[in-house]
Amino acid sequence: MRPAVLVLGLLVAAAQGSGYQRVPGGEYRSVLKYEDLKGSRAVAAFELMTQPVTNGEFLKFVRTHREWQRGRALPLYAEPSAYLSHWQTPTALGPVTSARQPVTRVSWFAATAYCEAQGARLPTWSEWEYVAAADETHRDARQDPAWRERILAWYARSAGAGLGVVGSTPPNVYGIQDLHGLVWEWTDDYSAMLVSADNRSQSEADRARFCGAGALAVDDRENYPVMMRVALLSSLRGADSTSSLGFRCARSIR
Amino acid sequence: MKSVSRWSRPALWFCGLLTAATTALAAQPPLPGDSVLQLPGVFVDQASRRFTLATRRGQPQLISMFYANCQSVCPLLIETSTAVVNTLEPAQRSRLRVLLVSLDPARDTPAALAQVVRDHRLDTTRWTLARTEPAVVRRLAAVLDIRYRQLEGGEFNHTSVLILLDGQGRMLARTEQLGARPDPQFVAAIRGALQQGK
Amino acid sequence: MKRQAKLSVALITAMLLIGCQGGSQAPVVATDTGGSAAGDFGPPQGEPIKAVLTSPPNVPPPTNRTAPAKVIVELEVREVEKEISEGVKYTFWTFGGTVPGSFIRVRQGDTVEFHLKNHPDSKMPHNIDLHAVTGPGGGATSSFTAPGHQSQFTFKALNAGLYIYHCATAPVGMHVANGMYGLILVEPPEGLRKVDREYYVVQGDFYTVGKYREKGVQPFDMQKAIDEHATYVLFNGSEGAMLGDNALKAKVGETVRLYVGNGGPNLSSSFHVIGEIFDRVYTEGGTRYQENVQTTMVPAGGSAMVEFRMEVPGTSILVDHALFRAFNKGALGMIKTEGPDNKAVYSGKEVDSVYLGDKAVSATPVAEAATASASGALTLKQQIGAGAALYNGTCSVCHQANGEGLPAVFPPLAKSDYLKADSNRAISAVLNGLSGPVKVNGKDFNSVMPPMSQLNDDEVAHILTYVLNSWGNPGGQVSAAQVAKVRGTTARPKGAAN
Numbered sequence: 001m002r003p004a005v006l007v008l009g010l011l012v013a014a015a016q017g018s019g020y021q022r023v024p025g026g027e028y029r030s031v032l033k034y035e036d037l038k039g040s041r042a043v044a045a046f047e048l049m050t051q052p053v054t055n056g057e058f059l060k061f062v063r064t065h066r067e068w069q070r071g072r073a074l075p076l077y078a079e080p081s082a083y084l085s086h087w088q089t090p091t092a093l094g095p096v097t098s099a100r101q102p103v104t105r106v107s108w109f110a111a112t113a114y115c116e117a118q119g120a121r122l123p124t125w126s127e128w129e130y131v132a133a134a135d136e137t138h139r140d141a142r143q144d145p146a147w148r149e150r151i152l153a154w155y156a157r158s159a160g161a162g163l164g165v166v167g168s169t170p171p172n173v174y175g176i177q178d179l180h181g182l183v184w185e186w187t188d189d190y191s192a193m194l195v196s197a198d199n200r201s202q203s204e205a206d207r208a209r210f211c212g213a214g215a216l217a218v219d220d221r222e223n224y225p226v227m228m229r230v231a232l233l234s235s236l237r238g239a240d241s242t243s244s245l246g247f248r249c250a251r252s253i254r
Numbered sequence: 255m256k257s258v259s260r261w262s263r264p265a266l267w268f269c270g271l272l273t274a275a276t277t278a279l280a281a282q283p284p285l286p287g288d289s290v291l292q293l294p295g296v297f298v299d300q301a302s303r304r305f306t307l308a309t310r311r312g313q314p315q316l317i318s319m320f321y322a323n324c325q326s327v328c329p330l331l332i333e334t335s336t337a338v339v340n341t342l343e344p345a346q347r348s349r350l351r352v353l354l355v356s357l358d359p360a361r362d363t364p365a366a367l368a369q370v371v372r373d374h375r376l377d378t379t380r381w382t383l384a385r386t387e388p389a390v391v392r393r394l395a396a397v398l399d400i401r402y403r404q405l406e407g408g409e410f411n412h413t414s415v416l417i418l419l420d421g422q423g424r425m426l427a428r429t430e431q432l433g434a435r436p437d438p439q440f441v442a443a444i445r446g447a448l449q450q451g452k
Numbered sequence: 453m454k455r456q457a458k459l460s461v462a463l464i465t466a467m468l469l470i471g472c473q474g475g476s477q478a479p480v481v482a483t484d485t486g487g488s489a490a491g492d493f494g495p496p497q498g499e500p501i502k503a504v505l506t507s508p509p510n511v512p513p514p515t516n517r518t519a520p521a522k523v524i525v526e527l528e529v530r531e532v533e534k535e536i537s538e539g540v541k542y543t544f545w546t547f548g549g550t551v552p553g554s555f556i557r558v559r560q561g562d563t564v565e566f567h568l569k570n571h572p573d574s575k576m577p578h579n580i581d582l583h584a585v586t587g588p589g590g591g592a593t594s595s596f597t598a599p600g601h602q603s604q605f606t607f608k609a610l611n612a613g614l615y616i617y618h619c620a621t622a623p624v625g626m627h628v629a630n631g632m633y634g635l636i637l638v639e640p641p642e643g644l645r646k647v648d649r650e651y652y653v654v655q656g657d658f659y660t661v662g663k664y665r666e667k668g669v670q671p672f673d674m675q676k677a678i679d680e681h682a683t684y685v686l687f688n689g690s691e692g693a694m695l696g697d698n699a700l701k702a703k704v705g706e707t708v709r710l711y712v713g714n715g716g717p718n719l720s721s722s723f724h725v726i727g728e729i730f731d732r733v734y735t736e737g738g739t740r741y742q743e744n745v746q747t748t749m750v751p752a753g754g755s756a757m758v759e760f761r762m763e764v765p766g767t768s769i770l771v772d773h774a775l776f777r778a779f780n781k782g783a784l785g786m787i788k789t790e791g792p793d794n795k796a797v798y799s800g801k802e803v804d805s806v807y808l809g810d811k812a813v814s815a816t817p818v819a820e821a822a823t824a825s826a827s828g829a830l831t832l833k834q835q836i837g838a839g840a841a842l843y844n845g846t847c848s849v850c851h852q853a854n855g856e857g858l859p860a861v862f863p864p865l866a867k868s869d870y871l872k873a874d875s876n877r878a879i880s881a882v883l884n885g886l887s888g889p890v891k892v893n894g895k896d897f898n899s900v901m902p903p904m905s906q907l908n909d910d911e912v913a914h915i916l917t918y919v920l921n922s923w924g925n926p927g928g929q930v931s932a933a934q935v936a937k938v939r940g941t942t943a944r945p946k947g948a949a950n
Contacts, residue, residue, distance in 0.1 A: 075288045076397060082572065082600055108396060145675060149661065155575065156543045156671035184575075191395060192403035192411075224623045224674050228576065231622045235577030235598040238396030242599040244575045 049248040051166040056099030077109035100165035102246040115249035122188040123250035134172040151225035183246035193234035291423030295390035300367035314447040321358035491610030493561030496522035505554035520561035539667040544631040551689025552654035553634030572600035583615035592620035612640040614737030633715030648706035654713035657682035685777035694785030704791025716752030722773035839918025855923040863892040866923035903948040
């Protein structure tokens with residue numbers, strides 16, 4: 001048992017880079033056109049992890065929450081063929097996978113359980129979009145062509161190019177890192193991305209399919225980076241995971 | 255923006271998932287790994303009775319999500335469910351139960367749900383309308399792949415799907431075809447499930 | 453008498469009217485296939501068939517069916533990094549691993565069960581819109597697939613024709629610009645007439661952050677795509693896709709059909725085959741054909757079927773006749789026809805060496821020079837060899853293969869006093885072009901030489917070294933460093949590459 005505890009301790013120390021950072025509240029214009037809310041949205045102040053959750057941190061979690069280990073997690077909550085399939089065993093990363101890489105191949109249920117175990121939660125799409133609009137010096141860099149090009153350059157790299165480690169991108173103006181260029185990230189309300197699967201009908205609400213008057217369409221058609229995130233989230237179900245999808249946690253401020 | 259306090263309770267229930275499940279069902283064989291009925295959470299029906307999903311095992315049932323204040327599609331959802339049930343022969347009809355869970359627990363109190371039952375003249379021996387905690391609402395929707403978003407005015411934007419569960423809670427079929435003419439493939443799936451006594 | 457006159461007038465008028473009527477013919481009514489309303493031939497018969505899918509430039513064989521069938525199509529989406537041009541890599545998003553994606557062939561009335569798979573390593577979700585589908589989104593709404601998943605939907609092919617398919621996931625323009633398109637052929641019930649060769653060619657425009665042929669891994673440039681400033685315009689997804697060893701093949705006397713598509717995303721194509729006339733063009737991939745066409749329009753998101761017969765041996769060049777796309781952005785392909793000459797039809801020599809862009813000649817000496825240069829062991833002989841290969845097709849077009857130029861139009865390079873006098877000026881002429889009056893070997897010229905700055909430093913050095921050592925010129929050597937210096941210290945004219 002002792003060597004395992006030692007290993008765990010080392011893993012914890014290695015993962016120490018990420019903590020929670022307070023993000024001040026504010027108003028911003030979403031890339032999505034909410035039929036029910038014109039103009040800007042308000043986001044209340046909240047706390048967000050500065051980096052995505054790593055393989056090392058998630059490993060520590062599954063060792064103490066055995067029902068979330070690969071092979072034990074219910075198929076209802078995590079598709080067995082994909083869930084953590086890149087780890088050598090259900091409780092060890094193996095030589096190829098780094099503890100400092102963001103954990104991927106995790107389902108929404110698993111991500112939610114991890115955050116709840118910390119007394120936290122997943123960020124909402126609004127919170128994520130609000131923080132991700134920033135670059136190193138501006139709160140809203142979305143109109144800056146350089147910001148878009150940097151992000152599109154990540155999309156151009158094929159998934160086979162290898163996954164980087166957390167903390168490798170400079171912190172944005174809020175002090176948050178790796179929102180772009182590393183992995184897609186789960187949000188608590190990923191299933192609220194009620195956009196039509198067929199992008200061409202973006203400006204029309206499919207009223208029969210989506211009960212309720214609040215259609216969601218993409219407003220800023222040039223903001224490819226955000227459009228692609230929305231497309232990805234809207235294609236997923238709660239038990240799904242992909243090799244480019246990870247998460248980080250958020251906390252509400254009372 | 256209307257804030258729903260989803261995180262007001264320390265949610266440790268996932269952590270105690272395995273324990274809770276085994277305790278509750280000590281007398282019965284465990285539910286299969288893909289059973290929807292494994293989802294923990296306390297539900298309250300239109301008559302203020304409390305239950306867990308696991309207690310609804312044994313017979314096939316239809317399940318969906320709606321909310322009482324819905325003006326457009328939700329009445330259609332209930333009509334569709336009724337139409338589907340009515341296409342069955344009386345012997346089968348009596349064995350098929352329907353569970354509708356509210357997306358809007360803040361406003362859909364048991365009294366509000368009871369009003370819906372009265373408005374649509376639903377047979378409560380088979381129909382159950384229920385509410386649960388917001389965190390459970392999000393999880394149930396994720397499990398059933400029902401997508402929803404609460405709007406500024408309190409309405410909901412959501413997909414409308416009817417799902418057939420077998421006696422063990424596994425998803426057998428789903429239909430998005432709403433209206434008085436039931437989806438024939440969906441009805442066939444129901445007949446098949448009831449015949450096999452699953 | 454009055455009454456008689458009236459009667460006569462009436463009679464004459466009547467006769468005239470009858471005469472007019474009697475001369476008219478019954479109106480000609482064109483027969484119509486009846487469109488989608490007449491396209492349902494009933495339920496599928498026989499066992500389900502697994503569709504044979506092929507990679508470009510090949511086409512699956514004719515279905516040879518006489519009754520509607522159920523056809524199962526399984527197509528996988530993969531994101532792959534490949535060369536778009538020599539030394540230039542690009543991350544393509546593909547149907548079936550190729551750009552364009554796999555060719556699908558069915559018959560009108562077939563029921564197609566379509567399985568779309570998205571490889572687990574994909575970053576993006578994808579779907580498919582087949583223009584052959586009658587139904588919402590052309591299938592796109594029913595095929596939205598996350599990485600590591602697959603979707604299935606079924607449609608009946610009610611209309612015959614040649615149809616584009618493409619991804620329709622947001623942002624659509626980017627998915628298409630990354631290569632997510634292909635062709636599906638819905639054969640008419642009686643099939644298409646038999647030809648000896650069938651090939652699959654799809655044009656597309658590509659947008660990279662770097663310039664044309666700028667080496668390295670190039671990402672997609674969204675702003676250029678929105679502005680419709682293409683960096684590459686290519687057939688089948690890469691510059692060399694149908695050149696050199698990859699040229700399409702035919703024999704004298706054979707009939708060839710090209711299934712031509714245009715994936716876009718932005719540019720329409722003026723499709724032409726140099727040295728051939730299209731005997732038949734099924735314009736826009738439809739039912740009726742036009743005859744004797746030189747150049748046909750293929751709209752973005754559209755298609756055409758062209759048929760022609762190879763009468764003489766030689767190389768026919770496929771181009772987008774918007775010429776700067778052919779010669780400066782890569783819209784070139786080849787068909788090499790072998791067989792006996794037919795001097796009565798065409799007496800001239802092979803077209804290659806005079807007309808064509810630089811890729812017709814083997815690039816081996818160039819590659820050798822590149823390797824040698826990298827290891828620091830480049831010899832004069834290697835430079836001359838590489839220069840010869842590069843000269844033919846780029847410079848020889850105007851200055852001729854023997855360096856003689858064209859009297860009063862293009863100056864000679866052979867025994868040229870102009871070149872001998874100043875090598876830096878020669879380098880500048882290549883990089884920046886030359887216009888206005890010049891005197892070469894005592895003769896006056898006043899023409900316009902366009903800048904050739906898209907050639908890199910090594911290429912310019914090899915070409916000039918070759919010229920200096922050919923046709924009675926005094927010899928000498930030009931180095932890449934020298935070219936770089938001139939490039940850096942002179943101004944490029946507006947619009948020239950770097």
